[in-house]
Amino acid sequence: MTLKRVIRQTTIESVEGAGHFDAIVVGSGASGGLAAYKMTKAGMRVLVLDAGLVPPLWQRPVSRTLNGLVKLVSNPIALQYLPARVTWKAREWLKLAGRHRQAVQSTCYAWEGLPDGFVDDLDNPYETPDEQSFNWIRTHNIGGRMVVPGHGRQYLRHSESDFSPSDSASPDWPVTLAEMAPWYEEVERLLQLSGQANGSEWVPDSLISNDISPGPAQRAIMHAIQEKWPEARPMLGRFADPLDSMAMAAETGQLACRTGAMAARLLVSGGQRAQGVEFYDKRERRRAKAHAPIVFLCASSFETTRLLLNSRQDGALRQTGAPDGPLGRYIMDHVSVKAEGLMPDRGMARADFDIGNCIYLPRFDLCSATARGTKRGFGVRLYRVPGPGERSYFTAVSDAEMLPNADNRLTIGDQRDRWGIPTLRIDYRLGRDEQYQMRDQ
Structure with missing residues (x-):
């Protein structure tokens, strides 16, 4: 079965069916896709919840048209035939126009390759302290950042x-x-x-x-x-091309995948065992719940922390992330x-x-x-x-x-995103060692 067919067949009714899945994976990037593949290959029935859902052209005609032009002029094939001055100027102007809805995301070097894969900053706000900005670059798409054109595709072991x-x-x-x-x-x-x-x-x-x-x-x-x-x-x-682990998982016949699913909080039993995930479904425009005895949190580190912090605020997690604990810090x-x-x-x-x-x-x-x-x-x-x-x-x-610093931390801020989910406040700054490091580089 193809991944496209799996996505089409994963209806909200099938997702909400009780006892239907052995495991839920939040996020379909490098870690989420591989987790889904490993479990489906072992015969487990797995649901992947992915936040990505590109709005239709009629809903966002300007941004969708603009994003198409951006991808065209940044394509490596086009770069071989267009004069350098023309491509640089065109990319500069298109990037400027893209700041309307993606003021933060358009600062990323790889944004030009897949603008629709990066989040809409107006729909996905976050907070920072005054005069302490932080550019939170994030993608919502099947495959995550690994499939964005321009990704370096390096796979090096730690020593x-x-x-x-x-x-x-x-x-x-x-x-x-x-x-x-x-x-x-x-x-x-x-x-x-x-x-x-x-x-x-x-x-x-x-x-x-x-x-x-x-x-x-x-x-x-x-x-x-x-x-x-x-x-x-x-x-x-x-180096290697990105591993198409989601397609590999789909071929097992054991995968379900709901796109446009913004994870909001964990569902936890009285014994502090994961039971599932509550999410906002962008297609149905309402909250929904999916249940499974195993939950893998494979979104980005910040998004996963937001999910855990929101679950704690809702009272689902009693012990994780005490006010003086490590969750959200470092x-x-x-x-x-x-x-x-x-x-x-x-x-x-x-x-x-x-x-x-x-x-x-x-x-x-x-x-x-x-x-x-x-x-x-x-x-x-x-x-x-x-x-x-x-x-x-x-x-x-x-x-x-960077070196770890407890004062660099994530907390839940006062804003909510377009789907009513509390957003992050990012308190982050470079220390003296990092500033010296930048000068060395």
């Missing part, structure tokens, strides 16, 4: 130093690299990763299905990097810096283009003797997208990890 940081700024993870290794391998086998095994102490080797070598242009770039920074250890990224974001520009192709064949086939520089911070940021450092990814003529768009992206 032992990630699981057990030596800086004592946070406790060790409750699992080790050795314990995670078989789970990494299972996912990597499904993904069919392309890349190389490098023996890096910072990026443990993965299960590689398609062993590839750097092309001539990549070798030249790697050589130039090592000439300038001898301590650098450039490597190819490890929120962390990437400390990211990006540089991009249009440069000569340097001999790279256009037929070789794959957005995931990038160069990665692990722990590039170690190449600087003056780095003052966190001891956890940062890496750099170098991407290339074919441009007009004999030139390409090159992008360097550096991501670093």
